Amino acid sequence: MELGEEENKAAWLLGVKTLKIQPYHLPPLGAHDVKVRMKAVGICGSDVHHFKHMRCGNFIVKKPMVIGHECAGTVEEVGSEVKSLQVGNRVALEPGISCSQCHLCKDGRYNLCREMKFFGSPPTNGALANLVVHPANLCFKLPDNVSLEEGAMCEPLSVGIHACRRAKISPQTKVLIMGAGPIGLVTMLAARVFGAPKIIIADIDDSRLSFAKDLGADEIIQVSTNIQDVGEEVVKIQNAMGANVDVSFDCVGFDKTMSTALNATGAGGKVCLVGMGRSEMTIPLTPAAAREVDVIGIFRYRNTWPLCIEFLKSRKIDVKPLITHRFKFTEEQVEEAFETSAQGGNAIKVMFSL
Incomplete structure (x- = not known):
C-alpha cells in the first residue's frame, strides 16, 4: 500500500532533549514544488544545539518544530509547472528558501536574505520526515554513481565549498584549519580540490586528528583549550607549515581558536x-590588522549544489568516510542518534536511513 499523506510522520522537537515521531501535515503542493520522499537525513551541529538547548545562536525554538536539514530523497509528485524533475528522480535538497525579492537576493547573495525559510531553523519545519514539499529549483538531480547519503552530504560540503570560494583558495594557498569536526573536515576536502598544496588541521581531540590525517591532512597538530598556549602552538603550526599560512579557517569559533x-x-x-x-x-x-590580515565571515552557502554534485560524481571528493553512524527512523533510534551526535568523539556524521 502506498503511504498516504495522512500517514506522513516527522521527528518533532518538543523540548530540551525531547524528540517525538508524530504526524506531519504538509502544505499543499504548489505549481513549482515537488513532494520528496526522504531517504537520507544527516544530523548537523546546529540540529544538536536545538536538541540540547532549544536554540542555536539567535535562533530560538518557541514551538514544536520538525528537525533536520541535510537531506536527499526521491521525487514522489511534481507540481503542474515543474519541467526539471520527474517522479522517481533522486535529488539532493538545498534547505533554504529565500524571498528572491530583496536587494541581497537580487544581488545573488541570497544566503543573507532576512526572510530566509530554512529547514529545521525556527520557525521553519525541517526534513526529518517521510515526505516533504520543497521548491523544484532547490532539488538537484543526483547522477547514478552518487548515493542518496552522499546527496545529503552536499549540505555540509556546501559550507566548505562556500568558505573556500570566499577565501579564494587556489594552488598557491597554504591552509590552516582550526577544528577537525565535520565542518573542518569538509573544508579540508574542499580546500584540497580547490588546489591547496598544504593543509594543516588543529584540534584538541586525538581521535578526530587521526581521522583528519587518514582523510588527507598534510599535518595534524594537537592543541589545548588553554589561551595561554596560543604563542607556542602558533610556533608549532608555522614550523609544520614551513612557510607562511596564507588562509586560516576557524571552524570552531572560540576566543582561543580565532x-x-x-x-x-x-x-x-x-x-x-x-x-x-x-x-x-x-x-x-x-x-593582525597591522599585518593586513583580512578577516572574513561566511553564513551557510550559495549556489553550491551543482559543484558539490560534480565533485562527488567525478570522485574528486569522497564524503563517504565521514558517515560514521547510521540509524533508522524510529523514536528510539532518533533519540539515540542525537545523543550519539551530541557526544562527538568518534561520531563524525550521523545519518538516518528512512
Whole structure:
C-alpha cells in the first residue's frame, strides 16, 4: 500500500532533549514544488544545539518544530509547472528558501536574505520526515554513481565549498584549519580540490586528528583549550607549515581558536570564520590588522549544489568516510542518534536511513 499523506510522520522537537515521531501535515503542493520522499537525513551541529538547548545562536525554538536539514530523497509528485524533475528522480535538497525579492537576493547573495525559510531553523519545519514539499529549483538531480547519503552530504560540503570560494583558495594557498569536526573536515576536502598544496588541521581531540590525517591532512597538530598556549602552538603550526599560512579557517569559533588563527596567519593573509561557537569574542585584532590580515565571515552557502554534485560524481571528493553512524527512523533510534551526535568523539556524521 502506498503511504498516504495522512500517514506522513516527522521527528518533532518538543523540548530540551525531547524528540517525538508524530504526524506531519504538509502544505499543499504548489505549481513549482515537488513532494520528496526522504531517504537520507544527516544530523548537523546546529540540529544538536536545538536538541540540547532549544536554540542555536539567535535562533530560538518557541514551538514544536520538525528537525533536520541535510537531506536527499526521491521525487514522489511534481507540481503542474515543474519541467526539471520527474517522479522517481533522486535529488539532493538545498534547505533554504529565500524571498528572491530583496536587494541581497537580487544581488545573488541570497544566503543573507532576512526572510530566509530554512529547514529545521525556527520557525521553519525541517526534513526529518517521510515526505516533504520543497521548491523544484532547490532539488538537484543526483547522477547514478552518487548515493542518496552522499546527496545529503552536499549540505555540509556546501559550507566548505562556500568558505573556500570566499577565501579564494587556489594552488598557491597554504591552509590552516582550526577544528577537525565535520565542518573542518569538509573544508579540508574542499580546500584540497580547490588546489591547496598544504593543509594543516588543529584540534584538541586525538581521535578526530587521526581521522583528519587518514582523510588527507598534510599535518595534524594537537592543541589545548588553554589561551595561554596560543604563542607556542602558533610556533608549532608555522614550523609544520614551513612557510607562511596564507588562509586560516576557524571552524570552531572560540576566543582561543580565532586568536590562534589570527596569530598564525602570515602578513597579507586571510582568516575565515566558519564556526559559530561564540557570539562575542576577545581576540588580538590590532596586531593582525597591522599585518593586513583580512578577516572574513561566511553564513551557510550559495549556489553550491551543482559543484558539490560534480565533485562527488567525478570522485574528486569522497564524503563517504565521514558517515560514521547510521540509524533508522524510529523514536528510539532518533533519540539515540542525537545523543550519539551530541557526544562527538568518534561520531563524525550521523545519518538516518528512512
